[in-house]
Amino acid sequence: MKKDSERRILLGRVTGAFGVRGELKLESWTEPRLAIFNYQPWILRSPSGQESQITGVRGREAGKTLVATFPGVDDRNMVEAMRGTEIHIPRSALPPPRPDEYYWVDLEGLDVQTVGGVKLGRASHLFNTGANDVLVVRGDRERMVPFVMEDFVKSVDFDANLIVVDWDPEF
Incomplete structure:
Protein backbone atom coordinates (compact mmCIF):
# COMPACT_ATOMS: atom_id res chain seq x y z
CA MET A 1 0.00 0.00 0.00
CA ALA A 93 -4.88 16.90 0.30
CA LEU A 94 -7.99 15.64 2.09
CA PRO A 95 -8.73 16.98 5.55
CA PRO A 96 -8.54 14.45 8.38
CA PRO A 97 -11.83 12.62 8.91
CA ARG A 98 -13.79 13.23 12.09
CA PRO A 99 -13.61 10.59 14.84
CA ASP A 100 -15.43 7.40 13.82
CA GLU A 101 -15.63 8.57 10.20
CA TYR A 102 -13.54 7.11 7.39
CA TYR A 103 -12.62 7.87 3.83
CA TRP A 104 -13.55 4.84 1.79
CA VAL A 105 -10.14 4.83 0.13
CA ASP A 106 -8.49 4.38 3.55
CA LEU A 107 -10.53 1.21 4.19
CA GLU A 108 -9.65 -0.41 0.87
CA GLY A 109 -7.03 -3.12 1.30
CA LEU A 110 -7.62 -3.69 5.01
CA ASP A 111 -8.01 -7.29 6.16
CA VAL A 112 -11.53 -8.22 7.26
CA GLN A 113 -12.33 -10.86 9.85
CA THR A 114 -15.30 -11.84 11.97
CA VAL A 115 -15.58 -11.24 15.71
CA GLY A 116 -14.83 -14.96 16.02
CA GLY A 117 -11.52 -14.57 14.19
CA VAL A 118 -12.55 -16.06 10.83
CA LYS A 119 -10.68 -14.29 8.03
CA LEU A 120 -13.09 -13.20 5.29
CA GLY A 121 -10.59 -11.51 2.97
CA ARG A 122 -9.71 -7.92 2.14
CA ALA A 123 -11.82 -4.81 1.74
CA SER A 124 -12.04 -4.30 -2.01
CA HIS A 125 -14.25 -1.21 -2.13
CA LEU A 126 -17.41 0.35 -0.78
CA PHE A 127 -20.58 1.60 -2.41
CA ASN A 128 -23.74 3.33 -1.28
CA THR A 129 -27.16 1.71 -1.67
CA GLY A 130 -29.12 4.76 -0.60
CA ALA A 131 -30.01 3.03 2.67
CA ASN A 132 -26.43 2.47 3.85
CA ASP A 133 -22.87 1.94 2.68
CA VAL A 134 -21.75 -1.57 1.79
CA LEU A 135 -18.26 -3.00 2.29
CA VAL A 136 -17.25 -5.43 -0.46
CA VAL A 137 -14.90 -8.08 0.91
CA ARG A 138 -12.97 -10.36 -1.45
CA GLY A 139 -11.47 -13.56 -0.15
CA ASP A 140 -12.42 -17.16 -0.93
CA ARG A 141 -15.51 -15.46 -2.41
CA GLU A 142 -17.04 -12.01 -2.50
CA ARG A 143 -19.15 -10.86 0.46
CA MET A 144 -21.13 -7.67 0.90
CA VAL A 145 -21.28 -6.45 4.49
CA PRO A 146 -23.40 -3.43 5.41
CA PHE A 147 -20.96 -0.79 6.70
CA VAL A 148 -23.02 0.03 9.77
CA MET A 149 -20.88 0.73 12.81
CA GLU A 150 -21.81 -1.20 15.94
CA ASP A 151 -24.41 -3.36 14.14
CA PHE A 152 -22.08 -5.11 11.66
CA VAL A 153 -18.75 -3.27 11.74
CA LYS A 154 -17.33 -3.66 15.23
CA SER A 155 -13.95 -1.98 14.78
CA VAL A 156 -11.57 -0.42 12.30
CA ASP A 157 -7.90 -0.59 13.31
CA PHE A 158 -5.52 1.04 10.83
CA ASP A 159 -2.46 0.09 12.92
CA ALA A 160 -3.43 -3.59 12.71
CA ASN A 161 -4.67 -3.20 9.10
CA LEU A 162 -7.94 -4.81 10.23
CA ILE A 163 -11.71 -4.41 10.13
CA VAL A 164 -13.64 -6.66 12.52
CA VAL A 165 -17.23 -7.45 11.54
CA ASP A 166 -20.13 -9.27 13.15
CA TRP A 167 -20.98 -11.35 10.08
CA ASP A 168 -21.75 -14.99 9.44
CA PRO A 169 -18.87 -16.34 7.32
CA GLU A 170 -21.32 -18.68 5.58
CA PHE A 171 -23.47 -15.78 4.38
Missing part, protein backbone atom coordinates in the same frame (compact mmCIF):
# COMPACT_ATOMS: atom_id res chain seq x y z
CA LYS A 2 1.32 3.43 -0.88
CA LYS A 3 1.92 5.96 1.83
CA ASP A 4 -0.98 8.40 2.23
CA SER A 5 1.04 11.22 0.69
CA GLU A 6 1.58 9.13 -2.46
CA ARG A 7 -1.90 7.64 -2.77
CA ARG A 8 -4.24 9.33 -5.17
CA ILE A 9 -7.94 9.86 -4.88
CA LEU A 10 -10.09 9.85 -8.01
CA LEU A 11 -12.50 12.79 -7.64
CA GLY A 12 -14.12 12.90 -11.06
CA ARG A 13 -13.68 12.98 -14.81
CA VAL A 14 -14.17 15.13 -17.88
CA THR A 15 -17.28 13.93 -19.70
CA GLY A 16 -17.40 16.34 -22.63
CA ALA A 17 -17.78 19.88 -23.88
CA PHE A 18 -20.27 22.47 -22.70
CA GLY A 19 -20.85 25.02 -25.43
CA VAL A 20 -18.17 26.19 -27.87
CA ARG A 21 -15.94 28.40 -25.68
CA GLY A 22 -13.86 25.71 -24.04
CA GLU A 23 -16.00 24.91 -21.02
CA LEU A 24 -15.96 21.30 -19.87
CA LYS A 25 -18.64 19.05 -18.42
CA LEU A 26 -17.41 17.17 -15.37
CA GLU A 27 -18.60 14.20 -13.39
CA SER A 28 -17.79 14.75 -9.70
CA TRP A 29 -17.79 12.12 -6.95
CA THR A 30 -17.34 14.60 -4.12
CA GLU A 31 -20.19 15.40 -1.76
CA PRO A 32 -21.46 17.98 -2.47
CA ARG A 33 -20.36 17.68 -6.07
CA LEU A 34 -19.16 21.32 -6.28
CA ALA A 35 -16.60 20.51 -3.54
CA ILE A 36 -14.38 19.06 -6.28
CA PHE A 37 -13.18 22.62 -6.95
CA ASN A 38 -11.92 22.97 -3.36
CA TYR A 39 -9.22 20.32 -3.84
CA GLN A 40 -6.67 21.89 -6.16
CA PRO A 41 -4.17 21.42 -7.70
CA TRP A 42 -5.55 18.50 -9.67
CA ILE A 43 -3.57 15.73 -11.29
CA LEU A 44 -5.14 15.09 -14.69
CA ARG A 45 -4.71 11.64 -16.21
CA SER A 46 -5.68 11.35 -19.86
CA PRO A 47 -7.20 8.13 -21.24
CA SER A 48 -3.78 7.41 -22.83
CA GLY A 49 -2.11 7.67 -19.41
CA GLN A 50 -0.41 11.05 -19.74
CA GLU A 51 -0.43 13.11 -16.57
CA SER A 52 -0.33 16.83 -15.92
CA GLN A 53 -1.10 19.11 -13.02
CA ILE A 54 -3.55 22.00 -13.12
CA THR A 55 -4.67 24.69 -10.72
CA GLY A 56 -7.04 27.61 -11.05
CA VAL A 57 -9.98 25.57 -12.33
CA ARG A 58 -13.30 27.32 -11.80
CA GLY A 59 -16.71 25.71 -11.92
CA ARG A 60 -20.44 26.02 -11.51
CA GLU A 61 -23.61 24.00 -11.74
CA ALA A 62 -25.74 24.30 -14.85
CA GLY A 63 -28.85 22.28 -14.16
CA LYS A 64 -27.81 18.67 -13.66
CA THR A 65 -24.40 19.35 -15.20
CA LEU A 66 -21.19 20.49 -13.53
CA VAL A 67 -19.36 22.97 -15.80
CA ALA A 68 -15.68 23.90 -15.46
CA THR A 69 -13.25 26.33 -16.99
CA PHE A 70 -9.62 25.15 -17.18
CA PRO A 71 -6.86 27.75 -17.61
CA GLY A 72 -5.51 27.57 -21.15
CA VAL A 73 -8.44 25.56 -22.51
CA ASP A 74 -10.51 27.88 -24.68
CA ASP A 75 -12.13 25.94 -27.50
CA ARG A 76 -14.34 22.93 -28.01
CA ASN A 77 -11.69 20.92 -29.88
CA MET A 78 -9.32 21.11 -26.91
CA VAL A 79 -12.15 19.98 -24.63
CA GLU A 80 -13.14 17.06 -26.85
CA ALA A 81 -9.52 15.86 -26.75
CA MET A 82 -9.80 15.81 -22.92
CA ARG A 83 -12.96 13.66 -22.79
CA GLY A 84 -12.41 10.80 -20.32
CA THR A 85 -9.58 12.56 -18.47
CA GLU A 86 -9.59 11.60 -14.80
CA ILE A 87 -9.23 14.15 -12.01
CA HIS A 88 -7.06 12.99 -9.10
CA ILE A 89 -5.63 14.58 -5.97
CA PRO A 90 -3.09 13.26 -3.48
CA ARG A 91 -4.70 11.58 -0.45
CA SER A 92 -2.77 14.04 1.72
